[in-house]
Amino acid sequence: MLFPLSVSPLRPVAASVAVAVAACALPAMAAEPFVLKDIRIEGLQRTDPGTVFAALPFRIGDTYTDEKGSAALRALFATGLFRDVRLEVEGDVVVVVVDERSIIANVNFVGLKEFDQDTLLKSLKSAGIGEGLPFDRATVDRAEQEIKRQYLSRSLYGAEVVTTITPQERNRVNVTFTIVEGETARIKDIRIVGAKAFSERTLLGLLEQTTGGWLTWYTKTDRYSRAKLNADLETLRAYYTNRGYLEFNVESTQVTISPDKQEISITISIREGQPYTVTGVRLEGDLLGKEDEFRSLVKIQPGEPYRSEDVAETVRQFTERFGFYGYAFARVESRPEIDRANGQVAVVLSAEPQRRVYVRRINVAGNTRTRDEVIRREFRQFESSWYDGQRIKLSRDRVDRLGYFKEVAIDTEEVPGALDQVDLTVNVAEKPTGNLMLGAGFSSAEKLTLSGSIRQENVFGSGNYLGVEVNTSRYNRQLVFSTVDPYFTIDGISRAVDLYYRTSRPINSQGEDYQLVTPGAAVRFGVPFSEYDTVYFGVGIERTEIRGSALPNAYFVYRERFGDTALSVPLTLGWARDQRDSALVPTRGRYQRVNVELSPGGDARYLRSNFQVQQYFALGPRFTLGLNGELGYGKGLGGRLYPVFKNFYGGGLGSVRGFDQSSLGVVDPTGAYLGGNRKINLNAELYVPVPGSGNDKTLRLFGFVDAGNVWGEEEKVKLDDLRVSAGLGLSWISPVGPLKLSVGAPVRKQPADRIQRFQFQIGTAF
Known part of the structure; x- marks a missing residue:
């Protein structure tokens, strides 16, 4: 006797409904319970029979009932592998x-x-649409709608997506999404209604989204985005609440699109409210008996406008x-007490430290390339120690300063069942740490000069540095191989090894045929004395040979007295302190270094020292002032002349722009x-955003003023001898790497000075 039970749904959602309906109909077609002697499966083409048997709620020898049959249908449809499933009973055999x-x-x-x-x-595969996955029309429809939504987020409102399903042999299909992207909708107009205290032009200048401009092809700020609009609304709110308008509110936003879906208009309605002045600050709650310490942290100034x-x-x-004292979950709330009649507000700060905790475990996540130990060795917060917010912040900063990650964040998580324990998770996002640098300069003396270097700051995720530098300058050529192990010892002592081969010929106007050839090697160690200070010491060996017959007088005299080769064993001692917020685009902080090179023995005996300091100031959120000063001094030892091939040079890149490379001095x-x-070298740069680029820090203009010169042993250092230049430049963190262009002109010069007006440098990451 045959009792078919089947469901043929078109969609998985309908399957359960159909199964339920079939189950309700069973009593009319009910089969008497019986003992199964066999189970057969028909219709399989690719699916393993074991998958079907595993889903069935009965086995051979079990008693089959209609309830088990309904459960079998539900389980088979839940696999998502079948469009239709039927159970047929033939005697004491069930056929699937x-x-x-x-x-x-x-x-x-x-x-x-x-x-x-x-x-x-990749995105579609995670949603169920991908090669080798079961085809489901409902999922494909959802994918089509998601693709349209993604285009809407790029302001492509006219985008159309058509899905084509093409059957193939062996019950396979090809899914093709045919897309007509259309033109990008641009913001035609932005209006701010209700502004009285500040002009509409001032407020529009705060927004990231703008109307079309000459640079919006690059910045894309004229493309509408709801997320960016919300960010702009928060910017407006912050602008007002930082100027006393405590009750500022955005009443509404209206976004309209033209019939052809090419132009967008935005209207923002605001209510400013009245400005408030702070009359006082009151502290409430448990301050751990350190009220004076906490009060010293208050930034709110009575008598000044309220500033959020x-x-x-x-x-x-x-x-x-509170975190410094181990209270990881302290709650601090601010509460304004408003006096609207007098336009005054008192700020109440309520603190509740909660409970003190210690760190059970530190986890690392997101490091797909960098080894865990490279991150962990930068941590100053330890496992099984009291939670210390200051050490955690320092640890985060140290990991960030490695330069291996785009983002570094530390999350604190409570340990279930343990009120006094937390786990820390360090979340990092890797970035390329290899760098291929190409540089070029043009001058009347050297014409086109090319230089390049290839380096990897995180070789195989070990945190070690490896680099090769090549320079093809007409006057200074070099090949340098360098490697640095920042944790040569477990205490954080670093080791650097340099191998180099340099040939150089000082710039001249007479065409003498000579050059200096200097092969050498050096090893340096760096000992950290604090979180920001490192002392370096090392030793090297190098051999300098003066080649050629037509020599400048200074080289001829030196060769006549000491020979055409000079062997030296320089000892180096240095110190560096880096407190900048970024090595690539610093906006605040200071960098200082001192380096002393001493060669007490060998053919060349000398002392060579160099001191440099950089200071960066953030002038508001969009402007940065950078200052740089550098001093150099060298002296011969043991009654010997200071080696002419160890001289300092000035002019050009890294010195006084507007003058030819290395052309200043004797x-x-x-x-x-x-x-x-x-040597004296002084530089000042003021970075400003490119008009039309908003707050984009990857594209900035800068103006510079440089001053400097170098002096020989027989010359007196006079500030009147300083050469001065000024100019403009463009800095761009481009898709292929950092690009810097500068054009300079001398402000103070001498008639014999060589001029170099244009320089550029570009690098690319891999």
């Missing part, structure tokens, strides 16, 4: 008849330009200070530029 879903053979895109195809394929920025910073400082009677044993 299945109709398998098609398998997706390929996913293709036609007309895709705005998005990367591989990224989109100061309130937020004070709350942050309080929370951080001029030999033959016309050769020899540099000098004393």
